[in-house]
Amino acid sequence: AQRVTQPEKLLSVFKGAPVELKCNYSYSGSPELFWYVQYSRQRLQLLLRHISRESIKGFTADLNKGETSFHLKKPFAQEEDSAMYYCALSTYNQGGKLIFGQGTELSVKP
Amino acid sequence: NAGVTQTPKFQVLKTGQSMTLQCAQDMNHNSMYWYRQDPGMGLRLIYYSASEGTTDKGEVPNGYNVSRLNKREFSLRLESAAPSQTSVYFCASRDTHLAKNIQYFGAGTRLSVL
Numbered sequence: 001a002q003r004v005t006q007p008e009k010l011l012s013v014f015k016g017a018p019v020e021l022k023c024n025y026s027y028s029g030s031p032e033l034f035w036y037v038q039y040s041r042q043r044l045q046l047l048l049r050h051i052s053r054e055s056i057k058g059f060t061a062d063l064n065k066g067e068t069s070f071h072l073k074k075p076f077a078q079e080e081d082s083a084m085y086y087c088a089l090s091t092y093n094q095g096g097k098l099i100f101g102q103g104t105e106l107s108v109k110p
Numbered sequence: 111n112a113g114v115t116q117t118p119k120f121q122v123l124k125t126g127q128s129m130t131l132q133c134a135q136d137m138n139h140n141s142m143y144w145y146r147q148d149p150g151m152g153l154r155l156i157y158y159s160a161s162e163g164t165t166d167k168g169e170v171p172n173g174y175n176v177s178r179l180n181k182r183e184f185s186l187r188l189e190s191a192a193p194s195q196t197s198v199y200f201c202a203s204r205d206t207h208l209a210k211n212i213q214y215f216g217a218g219t220r221l222s223v224l
Contacts, residue, residue, distance in 0.1 A: 004152075006152075009150065032211055043200075043215045043216060043217045043218065044153075044200065044215040045214075045215070046212055046213075046214075049211075049212070051211075086152060086153065090211055095141055095158050095159075095160035095166060096141055096160070096204050096206070096211055096213075097143060097155050097158055097168060098143075098145075098153070098155070098202075098213060099155075100145075100152035100153040100154070101152050102150055102151060102152045103152050
């Protein structure tokens, strides 16, 4: 079965601390993984995807096929990083639908 | 630069009432989607339309119908609303240009069914 798991509902850190939001997936094919972010009162938007291998707003994520993980990391959290983060898997051959994890709320305290 | 536009933003219904959620995109995307967002469950796919003229069920289609009116518009209909359909609904469209696979989301419709 296709599934995305984010084990933490809430992650609270202090400004300047490192952040790691965990994501594990279950998929029999070659997955395409994404991180989407939803800031307060804003719409869901793409943060990054594994194919592009880029760093956005200081965040990076590496696809580990052996551990079936796609954890999101940032070395020094900022208050403006506080948001809801969703890991998602794309089933490209089924209309490109996204399967989302449950989401992790990141709270960065001053 | 509208992107994906959803109407209405908020709606309160009584059990048994019907309503249609509207979605339109101006990015010339072929594929469009309807998700619902519930606390602790992330976003779950209700229906999708891979291209104009086609629609398919997603993970949670019961109690909903959709219409892909044209390339721009994809509506979601609740024929007889139930309290279990209280949720935030998101429409999205997908950019596949140059092998991209990125979904763009609307601002959402917050629906309460009493």
